[in-house]
Amino acid sequence: MIWFTEYWTENVGLTVKAHEVKRIKSKYQEILVLDTPEFGKMLILDGLVQTTERDEFIYHEMLAHPALVMHPQPERVLVIGGGDGGTVREILKHPSVKEVHLCEIDEEVIIVAEKYFPTISEKLRDPRVKIFIEDGNEFLQERKGYYDVIIMDSSDPVGASEVLFKEPFYQKVKQSLRENGIMVAQTESPVLQEKYFAGAYREIRKVFRNVGVYLAYVPTYPSGMWSFTIASDYIDVKDTSRNRERVKELKTKYFCDNIYACLFALPQFVQEILKKS
Numbered sequence: 001m002i003w004f005t006e007y008w009t010e011n012v013g014l015t016v017k018a019h020e021v022k023r024i025k026s027k028y029q030e031i032l033v034l035d036t037p038e039f040g041k042m043l044i045l046d047g048l049v050q051t052t053e054r055d056e057f058i059y060h061e062m063l064a065h066p067a068l069v070m071h072p073q074p075e076r077v078l079v080i081g082g083g084d085g086g087t088v089r090e091i092l093k094h095p096s097v098k099e100v101h102l103c104e105i106d107e108e109v110i111i112v113a114e115k116y117f118p119t120i121s122e123k124l125r126d127p128r129v130k131i132f133i134e135d136g137n138e139f140l141q142e143r144k145g146y147y148d149v150i151i152m153d154s155s156d157p158v159g160a161s162e163v164l165f166k167e168p169f170y171q172k173v174k175q176s177l178r179e180n181g182i183m184v185a186q187t188e189s190p191v192l193q194e195k196y197f198a199g200a201y202r203e204i205r206k207v208f209r210n211v212g213v214y215l216a217y218v219p220t221y222p223s224g225m226w227s228f229t230i231a232s233d234y235i236d237v238k239d240t241s242r243n244r245e246r247v248k249e250l251k252t253k254y255f256c257d258n259i260y261a262c263l264f265a266l267p268q269f270v271q272e273i274l275k276k277s
Ligand code: SPD
Pocket: 048, 049, 050, 051, 082, 083, 084, 085, 086, 087, 153, 154, 155, 156, 186, 221, 222
């Protein structure tokens, strides 16, 4: 057994007692798989928890479903990052989806996910899924006006992922959407990463006409309070009276019609951060 700590700031972190299952150095990062009593297996990239068997459904459902429900008929979906496959699994619960492209820079993440996280990666080989091992920023150059929904399932905005939180990248995302297109991104914790959270919101607002922020509780992410930012030029993404009947048809464990109905109910302090950003 070892003790592993993810440092959320210089002063606080998440510490778990675990068996080390696998540790490898890929071309891009250190990939660590731990097995823990409370959270099951955990996938950790460069010291940062990406997903755990116990709470992954919360993040993946909340990242994928709101945008897919709001879109009138999502057929072509792109995931940038998300090599563990959890977001792809959720996307495929929407019967209108015909094609999912997954653009993951690090093939080793997919290999590790398929070996150690079968319940998360189970849909990666579905015939509707095409995997591209590429840099998301470069991948979008070639995909003008193609997607109905683009989902940024990136890691935190440090190192290679930093560019995925900036205006030029969101411009490319916008150009890659077709009419009625919607994008959604994971945008960090308003409690412990206010700078990144507010920064992402500011950059997305420079590019898209309609922008909304919503939250979910993800126990193994910094502070537990996690944010998602959804945006579209065509669709009023804050109108959660849209397509509510489709929510009831989804088999989910966290996302549900009540959560959808008040998706944009934000605590006062989060509203204040957004107002001043
Ligand atoms: N601090 C953790 C942020 C991780 C966001 N991406 C996770 C990828 C899981 N599919």
